[in-house]
Amino acid sequence: MIDRPQFSEIDSWGATHVGKVRKENQDHFFLGPLVRGIKVERSSFVPEGEDHLHEERLASLAVVADGVGGVSGGEEAARRAVEDLVASLARFFFEADYRESEDPEVFTRLLHEAALDVHESLLERAEQEGGGRRFATTLTLFLGLWPHAYILQVGDSRCYVYRDGELSQLTEDQTMAQELVDAGVLTRTDAERTRWAHILSSALGGEQAAPVVTRIVREWGTVFLFCSDGLTKHVSDARIKERLASMASAKQLVEQLIQDALDGGGTDNITLIVGRSLPKTGSQANIGDE
Numbered sequence: 001m002i003d004r005p006q007f008s009e010i011d012s013w014g015a016t017h018v019g020k021v022r023k024e025n026q027d028h029f030f031l032g033p034l035v036r037g038i039k040v041e042r043s044s045f046v047p048e049g050e051d052h053l054h055e056e057r058l059a060s061l062a063v064v065a066d067g068v069g070g071v072s073g074g075e076e077a078a079r080r081a082v083e084d085l086v087a088s089l090a091r092f093f094f095e096a097d098y099r100e101s102e103d104p105e106v107f108t109r110l111l112h113e114a115a116l117d118v119h120e121s122l123l124e125r126a127e128q129e130g131g132g133r134r135f136a137t138t139l140t141l142f143l144g145l146w147p148h149a150y151i152l153q154v155g156d157s158r159c160y161v162y163r164d165g166e167l168s169q170l171t172e173d174q175t176m177a178q179e180l181v182d183a184g185v186l187t188r189t190d191a192e193r194t195r196w197a198h199i200l201s202s203a204l205g206g207e208q209a210a211p212v213v214t215r216i217v218r219e220w221g222t223v224f225l226f227c228s229d230g231l232t233k234h235v236s237d238a239r240i241k242e243r244l245a246s247m248a249s250a251k252q253l254v255e256q257l258i259q260d261a262l263d264g265g266g267t268d269n270i271t272l273i274v275g276r277s278l279p280k281t282g283s284q285a286n287i288g289d290e
Contacts, residue, residue: 012275020266026067060144073135115211122205136205174202234264
């Protein structure tokens, strides 16, 4: 069995910015590992301040959620969606990880069910509140296992992958414009200019939620980028690719792209997560990344 990348082999960073126009940041994000280890309460030999022993990184988790703009309750919807999905993963991860070799669809099924549970919870929240108040959000989640990953998508937040000098969008925007592209009514270029480009056809807590879970396999050095549409409204794929080509660190890249979005107008909240694996000298080149 090939070892999974550990803490020193992961370069990742996340940040969010309210932008230059909005008064409230309705975006939320989460970035962190799922680990196995021993929690220390008190010990005669563990240095003060260290709270875990023998920690092993089992998987990487990244989530970006964008509360639906202009809808009261968007910030709460994004926060609750991230919190609830992280909590769900914590509950089912270890059993699912154990079962995956015999049941390859277990993570796909559980992530899909967890997203629909969040959707129902947000609808119930809106019903309890009354007064026509809605709680809706987009969400893109990345669960990096070994040597593959799962991507959960609802709405138009995005996941990109950068590999061998090429940038690809792994998720498909769940918007009215994208549906027109799929139907052959609009070209992708025309769709970006239409007023339907940011009208969601699917959102957690919205009129409809259609979670899509994709399973992918990766290699060392692959860069994953997750963002809300506050980035892509103002920063082109060509510019993102250019920044990735000269990437020095995940933190630097995140800061540069957020600044690019601000320089381009910053009309929306901007949230961005970047992660990649950097093998130690002598690591096997065919190991997947997290």
